[in-house]
Amino acid sequence: MKTIDKIYAFIPARGGSKRIPNKNLQLIADKPLIQYTIEVALKSSIFDKVIVSTDDLQIESLSNDLDAEVLRRPPELAQDTSTTIDSVLHFINEYKLNPDDIIILLQPTSPLRNEIHVKEALETFLSGKGSSLVSVTNPEHPPQWNFKVENDYLVPLMDERFIFMRSQDLPETYIPNGAIYISRVSTIVNKKTFYCKDILPYVMSREDSIDIDEALDLKLAEIIIENKDIYG
Template identity: 45%
Template sequence: MNIVAIIPARGGSKGLKRKNVLPLNGKPLIAYSIEAALNLGDVSRVIVSTDDEEIAEIAKQWGAEVPFLRPEYLASDTATTIDVLKHTIHFLKENEDFETDHVLLLQPTSPLRTEQHAREALDLYLNAGCPVVSVSLADTHPFLMRVKKEDYLIPFMELPDHKATRRQDLPEVYELNGAIYLTDYHHLMIENAIYTDKVIPYVMDKRSSVDIDDEIDFKLAEVLLIDGAV
């Protein structure tokens, strides 16, 4: 059984330029995900998919494989993560005759996701027999959200029980935090999806779920790492 860890790292980023290689608490951002993957004994290979020479070089320095530079059509804003994963699997099969059974997707923008998180999610996946995605409790409950209609605010979603107006009375809801995705060959290559009807959540705390999109996120992650919070 081959489990391949894939870390997608495009060179162009609009929210925070060159974020994947920016130094965060002494090492480039992408290094955190590479280290987390390398420390998992079940993972056969750790591959960074990038279109950028600098990212490729740094990824290699930190122990990841970069067997190709991503083609231009997969380096645009419109390229999907599914396309990037499928391209990697195709490349390994066509160029190295390497069969990929399972994929661990680690986004480089989640530096507070640790080896322990990845280990627990992988164990959950191997025991469950279906895709696993990492989530955290949603900051804002959808039943408390409002939309504007004809100058007035109306509920985004109707409460199942109109008496439930306090957050603690509402059902827990989760949001994808982008840190960990685990899936198999069939879902990716046949279903063209990471998951379909059945997926199991791996719940992470809010602090570990920081996803770096802009400078504020980067500063927050820096503070948490310096404080030894994770």
């Protein structure tokens, strides 16, 4: 098994959001969206620290109330054009992390991800030989059926023979669901990404993979949570 220094949960939660204003504080089943992720991280009991990176005072206050540690994000890392990996690198530098430390990135937009998912994903990462791990799910429709538009006409994105095949006859495919990303500090610093050539997959159901991106996602997540006793 690989040598471990410390394991950190990193929750990126800037205040701005174009599609859903104050998205990370939107209520789902009477609970702010980000609270689901903070509680899952704490409940998993695998982290040396649970860090919330934010530029928002309301998110900071809520995170403190929930016993997460807050890292204030500078304005230049809280813009629409700012990348998540830049906020991770900011965390690494501010906390002076060791190369062998493990960071588990938990985006607050995945309220159906639970502590069992997080622990299983870490076990998969530690038992494998990959440089990183990314949680994935099956897409709703096979990507082989996708089209693009060329000169005003629909054109198959892939070989047109796939269009006439049944989904069960096509290769199984996966898409990142945004719930869990794992890597060591050394890899993140060197690669500036969690997407390495040797990524380990952690497969989650489509139901647990809901990613809050627009208002409809909020409603769908609330329906599932209210009918699924996973948060007590």
